[in-house]
Amino acid sequence: MTVPGWTGVSSLALGVGGLLLSLLFLRTPGPKVQVTTTPSSWARLGSGVLLHCRFTVEGSVALDSLRVQWYLGEVKVAWYDRGRSQAQSGASLPSEKELQSGHASMSLATVTPWDKGMYKCVVWHGEHHHQGETRLHLLVGPTISIPRPQAVAGKETSLLCHVWGFFPMDVDVVWLRDGQVQKGFTCSSPQRKLDGTFSLTLTYTFTADLHDSGSVFSCRVYHEVLGQSLQQDVFLDILAAPTVSIPRQPAVVGMKTSLLCHIRGFLPKDVDVVWLRDGQVLKDSTHSSPQMNPDGTFDLTLTYTFTPARSDASSVFSCHVHHAALEQPLQEDVPLVILDAPTISIQRQQGIADAETSLLCHVKGFFPKDVDVAWLRDGQVLQGSTQSSPKRNQDGTFSLTLTYTFTPTHSDAGSIFSCHVHHAALGHPLQANISLNILGHSESPRASKS
Structure with missing residues (x-):
């Protein structure tokens, strides 16, 4: 015989038990994920860097439930997806053994300027996930180059200091002379190169002096990557034009x-x-x-x-x-x-008392045509002589004749008549002398040169 009450009790007990079991399963959380990253990472250009990312889950890590994703901005850089791993060139993720230990850090083999920015590490375990962020800052120290300067005394010259390959672009640069900062130098705006670094040129323009050859000119640069200022000295070669x-x-x-x-x-x-x-x-x-x-x-x-x-x-x-x-x-x-130096010849003539006579001095072969000629008597210039116009010869030189016409008397006997010539081709004046004898005396005319 069946007692109805017992049946009801058994059914109630079974219903309550099932409800409690269902509530128990609903309240039991699945394995949770906790990601920890370093807020900032720093790297020098060209070096490698490890972007740290660690994670924990409740219980052990199941690789067939694990997914790891690294992003730079919105671009996926590297990822692990339940046994399969992929990454862009230069990036890599840890081994599966390290992943099982909670290491999800990403390594960049060679840092370029384009690698800077905010990275995101996202870890999924089953249906649960968590993420952390780290910002990569790049540091690139500048390099200095100064073209070997030459300056010409008295002329404006420019000293150039090329500062290149630095990042970020904030940099302080000055020109110094013998340790003293110079005023008036100019600095170009930083120009971004294809690799993302910056370059600029510092110019100091001045008028060089011979005394500058003993001075030391220095280009000094400070950048946040540098522990101290970077400086390059140069001695100026001063040239003087002849x-x-x-x-x-x-x-x-x-x-x-x-x-x-x-x-x-x-x-x-x-x-x-x-x-x-x-x-x-x-x-x-x-x-x-x-x-x-x-x-x-x-x-x-x-x-x-x-x-x-x-x-x-x-x-x-x-x-x-x-x-x-x-x-x-x-x-x-x-x-x-x-210049051509002149020659002199005096035409011989007889002097007759109380009869007009002419003394002729031929000046030949001179150049240029400018010439001073005069007749002298006993060293005194005779007024009234005449000179022909210079005549050009075939060889380009000139000739002329100087004539002195007078009426001699017996008192002229023994006088020295001289043809006196000044010309640019002569080191000193040229002179030819003639002693005029008057007919009726014992001597005839004779000529001499000095």
Whole structure:
């Protein structure tokens, strides 16, 4: 026989037990995930870096339930997905053994400027996940290069300091001279290079002086990556450009002459100098040894000695100078002034007392045509002589005749008549003398030169 109450009790007990069992399973949490990262990471450009990420779960790590994802911004860099691992070039995740130990750090083999930024480490275990973030900061110290400077005294010059390859772009740069900060230098805006680093150029422009050759110029740079300032020193090479002067002096046909070219005020003393004739080098020129001046510059003289001919009058002689301080060769041309010295001949004539007579002085072969001629009597200039216009000869020289007409008397006997010539080709005046004898006396006319 069945007792109805018992049946009800058994059914109630079973229902209550099932409900309690269901509530028990609902309240039991699954394995939770906790991720820990370092807020900031620092790396130098070109080095490797480990971005730390550790995680814990309740219980042991089941690889077939584990997923790890690393992001830079919104870009997935590396990931592990239940036994399979992938990563972009240069990135890597730990081994599965390390993952089972809670290590999910990502390694970057070679840091580039593009690797900086906020990274996110996301760990899934089953249906549970957690994430942490770390920001990668890049540090790249600058490099200095200064082109070997040369400055020409008296001319504006610029010292350049190239500062390159630094990150971030904030940097302090100055030019110093003998340890003192110089004013007036300029700095270009930092330019970003393809690798993400920055570069700039610091420029100091000034007019160089010979005294600057003993100074030390320094480019000093401070950047947050550097423990202390970076500095590069440079000694300035001061150059002095030569000047050329050629004394203007005429040359006389048939007489040895020297062309002088004075090269002055150059530094350093190495210099190439030549004489040219119509653009062709004259090999027989000589130059003195460079002589040092009190200011440290040098002088020398280039000499070309030759015997000119009338044909040299059409030639152009040039002093040609090469020197490190010159952007291009220095050259000074001189057209050679060729002189021809005159000759004198006095036409012999008889003097007859109380009869008009003429003394003729032929001045020949002179150049240029400017000439001063005069008749003298016993050293005194005779007024009233006449001179023909200079006549050009076939060889380009000139000739003329000086005539003195008078009526001699017996008192003129024994007087010395002289034809006196001044010309640029003569070192001193040329003179021809004649002693005039008057007919009726014992002597006839005779001439002499001095």
